Amino acid sequence: MRIGGRRTRIVLVAAVGLIGGAIAGIADGGGRSGSLVLLAAGVVLGEMLVLRLGEGTGIPLSYAVLLVLVRSFSPMTAIGVFAAAQVAALLIAAGPRSLRRRLYGALIRGVAAVAAVGGYGIADSLISDEESLATLLIALTCAAAAVVTVHEVLRAVLRLPTTLGARKRTAWLAITSSGMLMAVGYGGVHGGTNVGIWGPLLFSIPLLAAWYAFDRLESASRTHRQTIEALSLAPELGGLVRDGHARRVAATALLVGRELDVPAEQLEQMETAALLHHLGEVILDDPAHLGAPHAEEKVAEVTAGILRNIAPLSAAGDIVAGVQHTHHRAGRGQVPAHHVASQVLKAASDFDDLTGGEAVRYGSAIEELYSAPGYVYDSRILDALERVLLKGSPANT
Amino acid sequence: MSNFPQQLRWFTAVVLGALAVVAVALGLTEPAPALLPLALFGALEIFSEHRAVTLPGGMRVTGGFMLEMAAIVVFAEQASLLGPLLVGAAGGLYLPHLNKGRRGWIPFNSATIGLATVVAALTYQGAPQAVTDTMPAAILWAIPPTVAFVAVNWLLVAASFRIEGTRTVREMVGDIGPAWGQQVPFALLGLFLGRLYLDVGPAVVLLLVVPILVARDMFAAYLRVKEANEATVHVLIQALEAKDRYTAGHAERVARFARYAGEEMKFMPARLERLRFAALMHDIGKLVVPNHLLNKPGKLTAEEYARVRAHEGVSVQMLDRIDFLAPLAAASAGDHNALDAEDAHGPIEPHIVAVADAFDAMTSTRSYRRALSQEVAFAELRDKSGTQFNTKCVESLISAIERRGERYGSGHEEVEHDWAVAPPDAGLGSAGLGDLAHHEEATAS
Missing domain, CATH: 1.10.1760 (Arp2/3 complex 21 kDa subunit ARPC3)
Structure with missing residues (x-):
């Protein structure tokens, strides 16, 4: 069953958790039932609030609440409450929509909960009888490490989409450190705190702030990519270049750039440059301009001029402008930072002009590029292009 | 600091x-x-x-x-x-x-x-x-x-x-x-x-x-990505202005008028933001219209007119690529035929953009006619209310401009024009690009 929009469901779960927690707390008279109900609601909410990492992947905040359960309740209670909350989350259709993905997600969470309880228990029993903040933090770190390992390994085994990179590490850092803080806040050390359930509630604020920031970043990045893609369609929709040229050139250039270890930031600018490198053509759409000698130079100049005018895209503008320079320029004086990116873009664009995106022409096209005078293409870039082609078609990536 | x-x-x-x-x-x-x-x-x-x-x-x-x-x-x-x-x-x-x-x-x-x-x-x-x-x-x-x-x-x-x-x-x-x-x-x-x-x-x-x-x-x-996206939208605007010198400032003004109407309708900030982007990008399809048609003084032939109108479909195709604008794409892009002025079911944003676009088109000098006065533009919007334009959007925009005491149109234009062939004074047309020529006249010529 799906209830309302995401926002409605979040408010509903929070309200049910708060009211249920209050009733259970009063009925239990000083026991921990009220807290358990609230923590269970926290797990359900944590399944709806995911630190989004792009490409449909993300890490749920529920793992932070898991650490609180693991720290302060018996293994059976912790696993039972976490599992029950997972079922509730599945029922109200939080998280990814496809049933397979949702079941896989629940499986991963279940195994992660068992691993967290195990990791915490083993560390706790090995360290010492006397609990201190240090021993508590070590045990919680073991539980967190177990969760991270199980989550990542199972995702890989089940062939679920996964992302790499700094953003994922950052997300795990935020979830595990918040979870540890919430756990310490709830249980204290030696029961030496009277903060109780208010600890996890309050210390979820920075995690919620992180969730909001991840959410905004992910939406904004997607919109940004799509805006550039929409713009890149203009020359082909106007019939000025072959269909799909910009996208294919961007894909090829990215693969070649990675092969040559171009830094990530420049890859991003190079992709933008590749997608927009023909934009000038729609501005100079007059046959008189486009048929004239040096028309390509003029197109690159106009495109680069517009991109350079706008601060965050000026590096992409430099890359487009650099396409007109031969790679030998590198031999004289200071090499501009964008030089390699420009040369990659030139090779990728000319390669696509020769093949039209058809794999059968790859062989002859690369031969043709190699046979051009030595000053036209940098042979290291052509070598990289050839290696990329051997691995698979850039058009399929 | x-x-x-x-x-x-x-x-x-x-x-x-x-x-x-x-x-x-x-x-x-x-x-x-x-x-x-x-x-x-x-x-x-x-x-x-x-x-x-x-x-x-x-x-x-x-x-x-x-x-x-x-x-x-x-x-x-x-x-x-x-x-x-x-x-x-x-x-x-x-x-x-x-x-x-x-x-x-x-x-x-x-x-x-x-x-x-x-x-x-x-x-x-x-x-x-x-x-x-x-x-x-x-x-x-x-x-x-x-x-x-x-x-x-x-x-x-x-x-x-x-x-x-x-x-x-x-x-x-x-x-x-x-x-x-x-x-x-x-x-x-x-x-x-x-x-x-x-x-x-x-x-x-x-x-x-x-x-x-x-x-x-x-x-x-x-915040950095948001800024970069803002910049990308300005690439589009600059490209459009490079093609058609008469549209200098058009996208920004349409975005401003759309915001006025949205604020008047008490939109939340996120919705205003989406409206602003839709307004800034509504002419994206014009990128594929040949320059000589965009800059042609006077009226277009029927064939030229059809060629120009084709940009609306292209705008839809391009805006459809952007998830958060896709629900607004069909009509924001100026596909006025697809827009039922008093349609109570679809989003209201496309109607707002249509009104804002028409108001700016009427109050700016174009290659085919000089700017009209604000009064004439208001009267035209009200005249077409309920048929071509959504009444609520028209009234929201007019009351927002009147409350601010701002003046647009003939004698109040922000951009000074310097033309080779002076545009004619006459001609009313009100639907942005759609008014390059009245359809009947175009087919008659």
Whole structure:
């Protein structure tokens, strides 16, 4: 069953958790039932609030609440409450929509909960009888490490989409450190705190702030990519270049750039440059301009001029402008930072002009590029292009 | 931040003097504050000032008050006011202020934050035992010190603006609410952090700092991407203006008129943002219209007209690529045939863009006619209300412009034109590009 929009469901779960927690707390008279109900609601909410990492992947905040359960309740209670909350989350259709993905997600969470309880228990029993903040933090770190390992390994085994990179590490850092803080806040050390359930509630604020920031970043990045893609369609929709040229050139250039270890930031600018490198053509759409000698130079100049005018895209503008320079320029004086990116873009664009995106022409096209005078293409870039082609078609990536 | 105004030198000296007197008095009467929390919170305070995030509205957000609140709680244990004072004063140590011309900000900020923190600490320490021992009451006790902090800080900053003469007290009153709202979550977090520090130990401070830093860094990255996307939209606008010199400023003006109407309809900020983007990009399909048609003086032939209208389909194709604009794509892009003026089911945004686009088209000079007066444009919009335009959108835009007392159209144009062939005076047309020629006339020619 799906209830309302995401926002409605979040408010509903929070309200049910708060009211249920209050009733259970009063009925239990000083026991921990009220807290358990609230923590269970926290797990359900944590399944709806995911630190989004792009490409449909993300890490749920529920793992932070898991650490609180693991720290302060018996293994059976912790696993039972976490599992029950997972079922509730599945029922109200939080998280990814496809049933397979949702079941896989629940499986991963279940195994992660068992691993967290195990990791915490083993560390706790090995360290010492006397609990201190240090021993508590070590045990919680073991539980967190177990969760991270199980989550990542199972995702890989089940062939679920996964992302790499700094953003994922950052997300795990935020979830595990918040979870540890919430756990310490709830249980204290030696029961030496009277903060109780208010600890996890309050210390979820920075995690919620992180969730909001991840959410905004992910939406904004997607919109940004799509805006550039929409713009890149203009020359082909106007019939000025072959269909799909910009996208294919961007894909090829990215693969070649990675092969040559171009830094990530420049890859991003190079992709933008590749997608927009023909934009000038729609501005100079007059046959008189486009048929004239040096028309390509003029197109690159106009495109680069517009991109350079706008601060965050000026590096992409430099890359487009650099396409007109031969790679030998590198031999004289200071090499501009964008030089390699420009040369990659030139090779990728000319390669696509020769093949039209058809794999059968790859062989002859690369031969043709190699046979051009030595000053036209940098042979290291052509070598990289050839290696990329051997691995698979850039058009399929 | 801007240079330090010379008028504030005496004021800063007085506030700094007051802070020094308080600090010396406290130093003589109180036991020395514990060193570890002083160093830890002081260092974090300085660090947090250097990692502030500036929101698009210009507001600077730091976690400073959370740390001051935590210090207030921690030092309350030894009944010290000097500790919070010193931690607060550390908040003024912002290295970029060491640059010439800005140095005055360091004593100014140190003195104002230090004094505000010490008053907040005094308020916190006034809590009865019963309040700090019971849980929900203890949380609520974060509020009185927050009120005290914001009040003292506001008074000092308002006094400085008064001396400088840059803002009136009336304007400053409007800032209290948002400032207070922003500080309360930080105050609650700081209070808990302080209690946990006392109960458990300093290590918990680092556990809290990590997610806050992550949130801060991701938010800063989001602001950068947002800026980059804004830039990309300006690539489009520049490309369009390079093709068609008569449309200089058109996209921005349509976005402005759309915002006026959206505000009049009480749209939420996220919805206004989407409306703004849809308005800025509504002409994206014009990129594929040949330049000579866009710049042709006078009327188009039927064939040319059809060619120009084809851009609307292209706009839809392109905007459809952008998830958050896709629901608006069909009609925002000017596909007026697909737009039923009084359709109550679909989104209203496309109707707003259509009205804003038509209003700007009528009140600007184009290659095919000169700008009309605002009165004629209003009358035309009202005339076509219910058929070509949505009535609510038309009335919203008109009342928004009238309430602002702004004037557009003939004699009030922002752009000076310099044309080879002067456009004719006549011709009414009102639907943006669709009015390049009236359809009947075009087919007749």
